[in-house]
Amino acid sequence: MNQPPSTISLSDLRAEIDRIDETMHRLLMERSEIIERLVQVKRTGGAEGGSAFRPAREADMMRRLVERHGGLLPLDTVESIWRVIIATFTFVQAPYAVHADISGGEPVMRDSARFHFGFTVPFTPHMGAEAAVAAVAASTGDLGLIAAAPAAATTPWWRALEAPEAPKIIARLPFVERADHPAALPVFVVAHPIRDAAVTDVSVHSLHVSGWSARAARAIPSYAETIVVADVASHAAPREGAALLVSLPERRAIAEVAAALAGSGAEVSSAVPVGSHAAVYRLDQTGA
Numbered sequence: 001m002n003q004p005p006s007t008i009s010l011s012d013l014r015a016e017i018d019r020i021d022e023t024m025h026r027l028l029m030e031r032s033e034i035i036e037r038l039v040q041v042k043r044t045g046g047a048e049g050g051s052a053f054r055p056a057r058e059a060d061m062m063r064r065l066v067e068r069h070g071g072l073l074p075l076d077t078v079e080s081i082w083r084v085i086i087a088t089f090t091f092v093q094a095p096y097a098v099h100a101d102i103s104g105g106e107p108v109m110r111d112s113a114r115f116h117f118g119f120t121v122p123f124t125p126h127m128g129a130e131a132a133v134a135a136v137a138a139s140t141g142d143l144g145l146i147a148a149a150p151a152a153a154t155t156p157w158w159r160a161l162e163a164p165e166a167p168k169i170i171a172r173l174p175f176v177e178r179a180d181h182p183a184a185l186p187v188f189v190v191a192h193p194i195r196d197a198a199v200t201d202v203s204v205h206s207l208h209v210s211g212w213s214a215r216a217a218r219a220i221p222s223y224a225e226t227i228v229v230a231d232v233a234s235h236a237a238p239r240e241g242a243a244l245l246v247s248l249p250e251r252r253a254i255a256e257v258a259a260a261l262a263g264s265g266a267e268v269s270s271a272v273p274v275g276s277h278a279a280v281y282r283l284d285q286t287g288a
């Protein structure tokens with residue numbers, strides 16, 4: 001039990017912490033100077049107006065952060081600190097608000113918005129995805145947050161993304177998925193299309209399907225992640241119809257899904273691309 005007396009005192013260690021805190025703060029202020037210069041470069045690069053949010057860059061930064069992280073500090077904390085840094089530096093480049101659909105539950109959506117965008121970026125709740133999309137459409141650079149969990153949709157809100165000039169899905173959060181994520185709800189980020197910075201790992205499509213059935217649902221290939229809203233048949237279309245939001249990994253074509261559905265007696269009457277996002281990066285429990 002006889003431990004050698006430590007030669008480092010508590011006040012010495014606290015002085016080290018003060019030094020580190022000051023360095024981190026000064027580095028953040030240095031980061032803001034770089035952001036000021038970056039704003040000019042982005043403008044001259046033709047990216048003026050709209051959102052400063054660059055989902056491909058952010059997905060890449062978050063992956064590298066997770067990969068290099070180690071030590072006592074929980075990954076959740078590191079991720080949330082960097083989400084706030086990045087989202088706030090995006091906000092200071094071009095102010096924006098987050099329009100969230102809270103119809104699936106307010107606390108879980110608010111947690112997601114605050115985790116990914118912090119408290120400086122305004123949070124505007126909407127009762128329904130259509131209202132959130134409409135608010136984004138009416139803005140120059142705002143973002144919409146809509147639950148991406150399968151079975152979360154009660155209305156085919158993605159139809160509002162079909163028109164060429166309509167907002168599109170540009171990201172899916174969290175960038176790094178894992179068990180016990182503090183903001184685990186998968187959400188789509190909707191915004192006016194970002195001309196120079198779309199990331200196309202996963203493409204997302206709005207499908208209208210007639211002849212919908214349980215058999216058709218089973219025929220959808222497993223690589224396609226799908227949200228389905230089944231319509232009641234009308235007089236004009238007496239067979240069951242459905243609206244689908246289908247996410248496809250790279251190198252998969254919507255024609256393959258249409259062919260699989262045709263084999264089950266269903267018919268795709270239209271398929272419109274409504275956005276794309278970075279591949280979902282999943283961390284397993286061992287941190288691999």
Ligand SMILES: C=C(O[C@@H]1C=C(C(=O)O)C=C[C@H]1O)C(=O)O
Binds near residue numbers: 038055086087089
């Ligand atoms: C700084 C940029 O703008 C935004 C802010 C980022 C940041 O603070 O690191 C990263 C990506 C963008 O969403 C950029 O485009 O690089």
